[in-house]
Amino acid sequence: MHMLYLHGPTMFLMGLFFMSVFHSSFGENSLLHAYYHGDIIIGGLFPIHLKTNRTNTSGPLSCSDYDVQMFLRSQVMIYAIREIKLPNITIGYDIYDTCGDVSLAVRATLELLNNQSDPQSCLLPSEAQMKVVIGERYSEVSIAVARIVALSSVAQISYASTSKFLSDRFKFPTFLRTVPSDKYQTRGIVELVKTFLWQTVIIVGSDDEYGLFGSDSLEDTFSQDTNICVEFVQILSADFMTNNSQTQTELTELLEKIKNSSAEAIILFTKDTNAEIILEAAIRHKVNRTWIASDAWSSSPKISAMPDIKLAGEVFGFIFKQKEVPGFKDHVMSMFNGTENALLKDYLTQNPLCSNQSVEGRKKCLASYIDQDESYRIYLAVQVIGEGLRRLLKCDTHQCEHSSKFTASEVQ
Ligand SMILES: *[C@@H]1O[C@H](CO)[C@@H](O)[C@H](O)[C@H]1NC(C)=O
Ligand SMILES: *[C@@H]1O[C@H](CO)[C@@H](O)[C@H](O)[C@H]1NC(C)=O
Ligand SMILES: *[C@@H]1O[C@H](CO)[C@@H](O)[C@H](O)[C@H]1NC(C)=O
Ligand SMILES: *[C@@H]1O[C@H](CO)[C@@H](O)[C@H](O)[C@H]1NC(C)=O
Numbered sequence: 001m002h003m004l005y006l007h008g009p010t011m012f013l014m015g016l017f018f019m020s021v022f023h024s025s026f027g028e029n030s031l032l033h034a035y036y037h038g039d040i041i042i043g044g045l046f047p048i049h050l051k052t053n054r055t056n057t058s059g060p061l062s063c064s065d066y067d068v069q070m071f072l073r074s075q076v077m078i079y080a081i082r083e084i085k086l087p088n089i090t091i092g093y094d095i096y097d098t099c100g101d102v103s104l105a106v107r108a109t110l111e112l113l114n115n116q117s118d119p120q121s122c123l124l125p126s127e128a129q130m131k132v133v134i135g136e137r138y139s140e141v142s143i144a145v146a147r148i149v150a151l152s153s154v155a156q157i158s159y160a161s162t163s164k165f166l167s168d169r170f171k172f173p174t175f176l177r178t179v180p181s182d183k184y185q186t187r188g189i190v191e192l193v194k195t196f197l198w199q200t201v202i203i204v205g206s207d208d209e210y211g212l213f214g215s216d217s218l219e220d221t222f223s224q225d226t227n228i229c230v231e232f233v234q235i236l237s238a239d240f241m242t243n244n245s246q247t248q249t250e251l252t253e254l255l256e257k258i259k260n261s262s263a264e265a266i267i268l269f270t271k272d273t274n275a276e277i278i279l280e281a282a283i284r285h286k287v288n289r290t291w292i293a294s295d296a297w298s299s300s301p302k303i304s305a306m307p308d309i310k311l312a313g314e315v316f317g318f319i320f321k322q323k324e325v326p327g328f329k330d331h332v333m334s335m336f337n338g339t340e341n342a343l344l345k346d347y348l349t350q351n352p353l354c355s356n357q358s359v360e361g362r363k364k365c366l367a368s369y370i371d372q373d374e375s376y377r378i379y380l381a382v383q384v385i386g387e388g389l390r391r392l393l394k395c396d397t398h399q400c401e402h403s404s405k406f407t408a409s410e411v412q
């Protein structure tokens with residue numbers, strides 16, 4: 001694990017770009033997804049919109065907060081799939097935008113499991129089958145998806161869900177990931193606090209699988225292995241990220257408690273959308289402290305680009321080993337003259353265009369959103385699948401001994 005020191009904005013304003021590569025569909029009442037036919041289909045689950053308008057009442061949901069970085073990550077999956085070369089077997093994909101919502105992700109998963117033929121074609125159902133799904137990002141969503149896909153023995157590979165809970169093979173027999181469990185991250189955070197000889201810390205978690213297990217695990221490690229005092233643990237309410245009036249009340253109280261405390265560091269073990277709300281309020285209320293970021297937000301470009309982020313104090317974060325996806329940057333830069341795709345079009349209908357930027361400016365702007373952690377782990381997930389298929393189907397460079405008809409459990 002590497003330590004990152006976040007200080008100062010390094011972001012560009014967003015531009016307009018057209019890219020794409022795939023044919024997709026987006027109809028009323030249907031989930032936003034991008035489909036490409038193949039003998040074998042790899043499912044994808046990405047929170048391309050980070051939020052929904054979910055409240056405590058039931059009803060239809062709409063998605064908001066389109067995230068360009070997540071969009072680009074979904075493109076990494078497509079890019080990586082195209083790199084898999086298996087003799088006379090084509091690999092397709094069906095990538096859903098889950099909006100980071102458990103119910104929407106469950107619906108997408110059910111569609112992935114049921115929809116075994118091209119939804120846009122009138123042809124007879126093909127042999128295509130989804131054998132494996134890549135995703136989701138958030139642990140809470142991955143856990144719900146893991147319970148469903150296990151029924152069909154479909155393998156699941158997450159690129160970002162770090163919850164220790166997901167390591168339970170008995171509960172999640174088909175779950176795999178290309179990111180380490182929080183077990184290691186919590187040790188890293190404790191070591192950091194020890195290194196700086198801090199005596200007292202505050203832990204802020206959130207009411208979701210990631211935040212709850214992460215803060216629990218931190219609290220345990222501090223009390224068992226160190227003399228460091230955890231002054232208090234605050235668990236944010238489940239709907240904190242909606243940033244409604246209740247959130248503001250909760251925030252005011254939290255910041256008050258932080259101001260009253262002499263703790264040397266505040267550990268925010270929660271997703272990026274929550275961390276953003278807290279730091280924005282800290283800046284507004286002039287709370288200048290030392291913050292420790294969990295992997296979920298340590299490299300968030302949105303947070304490092306927040307105006308006056310320096311006023312909130314210093315931020316230390318943990319990120320996993322980083323690596324560039326080979327060739328992806330060039331690929332993105334060359335994708336400008338493609339046709340639009342549904343995921344991008346959806347964004348363009350809701351956001352004003354940065355149309356006065358030059359083409360070069362737009363390319364640079366877009367490329368600046370390519371990250372080297374989650375993207376690389378998505379790339380890795382696809383490569384693992386490619387290698388698995390090659391072995392399973394007994395392929396050499398010219399042919400495969402077996403056809404693409406096999407049961408999903410064999411993939412593992
Ligand atoms: C929903 O939340 C609001 C406050 O955000 C509260 O006033 C209302 O009573 C809640 N409704 C239910 C059904 O819990
Ligand atoms: C969310 O937004 C959609 C569309 O604007 C609306 O129909 C729906 O009632 C909203 N849902 C909630 C829970 O507010
Ligand atoms: C397949 O997906 C489409 C949306 O793309 C949906 O309308 C249709 O009902 C699905 N079919 C099945 C069998 O689930
Ligand atoms: C903060 O300290 C003040 C003064 O000691 C006290 O009145 C207040 O209740 C404290 N606030 C919280 C949230 O603990």
Ligand SMILES: *[C@@H]1O[C@H](CO)[C@@H](O)[C@H](O)[C@H]1NC(C)=O
Nearest residue numbers: 243244248276277278280281
């Ligand atoms: C949350 O809501 C408050 C008050 O409505 C607003 O000032 C603040 O900018 C919002 N924070 C974020 C991160 O959107």
Ligand SMILES: *[C@@H]1O[C@H](CO)[C@@H](O)[C@H](O)[C@H]1NC(C)=O
Nearest residue numbers: 287288289310311312313314
């Ligand atoms: C925040 O506090 C630290 C330590 O007390 C101080 O060095 C730093 O200048 C402060 N930053 C701001 C923006 O006030």
Ligand SMILES: *[C@@H]1O[C@H](CO)[C@@H](O)[C@H](O)[C@H]1NC(C)=O
Nearest residue numbers: 333334335336337338359360
């Ligand atoms: C589109 O791509 C082709 C080759 O990839 C390139 O020659 C051409 O200049 C591009 N057009 C634009 C408008 O970028």
Ligand SMILES: *[C@@H]1O[C@H](CO)[C@@H](O)[C@H](O)[C@H]1NC(C)=O
Nearest residue numbers: 013353354355356357358361
């Ligand atoms: C784009 O237009 C806005 C106002 O519409 C202006 O403030 C900005 O400087 C322009 N950017 C460029 C790169 O021309």
Ligand SMILES: *[C@@H]1O[C@H](CO)[C@@H](O)[C@H](O)[C@H]1NC(C)=O
Nearest residue numbers: 087088089399400402403404
């Ligand atoms: C691949 O192509 C060869 C010849 O074109 C054919 O004999 C073989 O059955 C094909 N294999 C699969 C898995 O479709």
